[in-house]
Amino acid sequence: MSNRLIVSPSPHLRENTTTKTIMFDVAIALVPASIASIFFFKTPAAMILLISIISAVLAEYVVQKIRKQPITISDGSAFVTGQLLALNLPASVPLWIPVIGSVFAIVVVKQMFGGIGQNFMNPALAARIMLTISYTDRMTQWVEPGVDAVSTATPLTFASDFTSVQSGAPSFVDLAIGNIGGSMGETSAILLIIGGIYLIYRGVISVKIPGLFILTVAVATLLYSGFDIEYMLYHLLSGSLMIGAIYMATDYASSPVTPRGKIYFAVGCGLLTSVIRLFGAYAEGVGFAILLMNTTVPLIDRYTAPKVFGEVEKQNA
Amino acid sequence: MKVFSFKGGIHPPEFKEYTAHLEIEKAKDPKVVIIPLQQHIGAPAEAVVEVGDLVKVGQMIAKPGGFVSAAIHASVSGKISEIGMKPGTNGEILCAVIESDGKNEVDDSIQPRSDLSNLSKKEIVSEIEKAGIVGMGGASFPTHVKLSPPDDKKIDTVILNGAECEPFLTCDHRLMLEKPEEIIKGLELIMRGVGAEKGIIGIETNKPDALEVMFEKASNYKSIEVVGVETKYPQGAEKQLIQACLDRVVPSGGLPMDVGVVVNNVGTSYQVYESLSTGMPLIERVVTLSGSALAEPKNMSVKIGTSVNDLLEQCGGLKEEVRKVIMGGPMCGQAVSSTEIPIMKGSSGVLFFNEEDGDLPEASNCIRCASCIHVCPVYLQPLHISAYAEKNQFDIAERYRPMDCIECGSCSFVCPAKIQLLQGIKIAKNEVQKKKNK
Structure with missing residues (x-):
């Protein structure tokens, strides 16, 4: 008996949470928004979701096979990247767009930098920006919800560059439930928030980053519009603020690990988003804001290291 | 009651239900004891007996090898059959083996003391040293050293650690339920030993019965307070317990004495009273035997040097194949390669894990979840x-x-x-x- 005993370092107890359960939780949190996108944009949305997820998982498998690395597709992170990318695309894009996006996200942004946990940018977001810059027309052909794919503007077009909401803008109810033009998954603020609450409840993310991100945008737009609450709400509920703040800015690998760092990061995301939306050439600034802040993470982490227990007292002594 | 706590920490499953309700049972007297000559932090003790010598219960068999060291005593009467290297918790260690004669004859030097009130500060510490008492929560730091701070460090408070935050372990819990008076008297002695005015007993709120008993007993003592501390690991860690009970922060790299505090385990406090009142040194302790592979988990009072195998037998053996044996708790304890090892002064528990609990999951890449x-x-x-x-x-x-x-x-x-x-x-x-x- 005794020669079969395992001798391992302490501790000998482990929590049940694994990388896989975390990724599974994120996928679950995105289910309501995914279903809504299929409900609003019908078959094309379903196809884009499917193709995007399959390409992401396949890309990870192939690249790890080629590099003779352990295959980690079962951890679910590639699945989530595919799902997240799909929700970032307009429903009108041809099906090769999600393929290119997923392969870029997984191969270039994630695996080339060392795989899970090592990517300095959120893969899905980086892919969205790459696609927007490379295929601007296709990536900005927003369609109205429904089968007919009538071209439309996104609600942000009615608020960005103005100091008040312009006439002809969709109602708040449509904004909240997602019955508007825009990327597949980013349109329904309420469903994205429900998913976010689930993630907070499960302990996958803390309210800190999304909360401060959204709050900063709220304050900035309020100040800019001279305390026009309607204008502020418009900014919060439209565009990719919710999906960005809840699902992309909270990406572990590309956000700070220190408690204080998370605060600076979130506020920075909010400020940059507001600046780009209000003063920039693009109507939407969430994606660029997060990517820019992603690049500052090593610096933020370095200067926000928590004070070690008893450190202050020692200096005073 | 206000509940005190610290920042950070985890809530592991407790697994205390196996043994929390079980009274401390006296283990059968071992036929052979294997007594390691180093059961403490510091210098190993030096043997003062030779192979063939006859020893009695409580007789010193090894003297302290320095100031930071502790004496070792015979836990049974009988003949020293061997002094040599034997497997211990951390690999091979020098041990004295005593073959018991079954008589448990007590050494002449062991004299009970009826009146503890006239012991001086110095006498208390030297008696603790003579009894070979070390921290019984697991760290095994010689207690007399802890109670001898340099002159410039004034100790105002003694904290007794009754948190028992390690999952599975219930030896301190049972001791508080069954020997509350002795624990408090021990605390009084420790307070006198370091000249502290205040005593605090910190107990995790997952032991309401122990809190109640200790609270009631302590109400007779003006200078002793019982506080409930949040059930959270590692609440029983010295610096965290001080922060919770007193809101004092031990400086980085410092010791509790730097903020005027000495922390002792409730088991240590009990032992101080026992040794000083009966004259019997530390030769026996309470051990929790538990884990998924063990047939009958128990809290047992065990003589130092008893082998884990002996205890395993008395707990009905194994009900499943054992994959891992841990000396101490599951968070800080040490996995051992054999059950042919002795119980030491710092052994608070022995856990037997089945395959499911014993196997460790494979590591993957860090995802920076923080x-x-x-x-x-x-x-x-x-x-x-x-x-x-x-x-x-x-x-x-x-x-x-x-x-x-x-x-x-x-x-x-x-x-x-x-x-x-x-x-x-x-x-x-x-x-x-x-x-x-x-």
Whole structure:
């Protein structure tokens, strides 16, 4: 008996949470928004979701096979990247767009930098920006919800560059439930928030980053519009603020690990988003804001290291 | 009642239900005891007996090998059959083997003391030293050394640690229920020994019965207070307990005495009273035997030197194949390669894990979730220390202050990638220490 005993370092107890359960939780949190996108944009949305997820998982498998690395597709992170990318695309894009996006996200942004946990940018977001810059027309052909794919503007077009909401803008109810033009998954603020609450409840993310991100945008737009609450709400509920703040800015690998760092990061995301939306050439600034802040993470982490227990007292002594 | 706590920490499953309700049972007298000559932090004790000598219960068989050391006593009467290297918790260790004659004859030097009130401060500490008492919570630091702070360190408070935050372990819990009076009298002696005016007993709120009993007994003592502390691991860690009970922060690299505090385990306090009143040194302790592979988990009063195998037999043996045997609790305890090892002064528990509990999950890449930072009770960044240690970049690892780690294991516990973070930190600590010693 005794020669079969395992001798391992302490501790000998482990929590049940694994990388896989975390990724599974994120996928679950995105289910309501995914279903809504299929409900609003019908078959094309379903196809884009499917193709995007399959390409992401396949890309990870192939690249790890080629590099003779352990295959980690079962951890679910590639699945989530595919799902997240799909929700970032307009429903009108041809099906090769999600393929290119997923392969870029997984191969270039994630695996080339060392795989899970090592990517300095959120893969899905980086892919969205790459696609927007490379295929601007296709990536900005927003369609109205429904089968007919009538071209439309996104609600942000009615608020960005103005100091008040312009006439002809969709109602708040449509904004909240997602019955508007825009990327597949980013349109329904309420469903994205429900998913976010689930993630907070499960302990996958803390309210800190999304909360401060959204709050900063709220304050900035309020100040800019001279305390026009309607204008502020418009900014919060439209565009990719919710999906960005809840699902992309909270990406572990590309956000700070220190408690204080998370605060600076979130506020920075909010400020940059507001600046780009209000003063920039693009109507939407969430994606660029997060990517820019992603690049500052090593610096933020370095200067926000928590004070070690008893450190202050020692200096005073 | 106000509940006190600290920042960080984890909530592991408790697994205390196996043994929390079971009265302390006296273990059968062992036929042979294997007594390690180093059961404490510090210098090994030096044997004062030879093979063939006849010894009696309570007789000193090894004297302290220095100031930071502790005497070792015979736990049975009989003949020294061997003095040599034997397997222990941390590999082979010098042991004295005594074959019991079954008579348990007590040594003449053991004299009960009816009146403890006239003992001086100095006498209390020297009696504790003579009894070979060490910290019984697991760290095994010689108690008389703890109670002899340098003159410039004034101790105003003694905290008794009744948190017992390690899962599975219930030996302190049972002791508080069954011997509350003795624990409090022991605390009084310790307070007199260091000249402290105040005594605090911190107990986790998951033991309401112990809190109630101790609270009631302590109400007769003006200077002793019982406080409930949050059920959270590592509540029983010295610095965290001080923060919870007194809101004092022990400086980085410092000791509790730097903030005027001495912390002792409730088991140690009980032993102080027992040894000083009966004259019998530390030769027996309460051990929790538990775990998924054990047939009948128990709390047992066990003579030092009894082999784990002897106890296993008395707990009905194994009900499942055992995969891992742990000396101590599951968070800080030591996995051992054999059950042919003796119970020591610091052995609070022996756990027998089945295959499911014993196997460790495979580690994968760090996903930077920051859970380890979130739970670290000393606010370190375990992910960085461990990653740099793994790359042998100890100079960079050192910047993240591994020496402040209290080795509670909370980081490894929460890590979703199942990385052995604590092990990485321990390696970094070791290297930093080596560099310092150069």
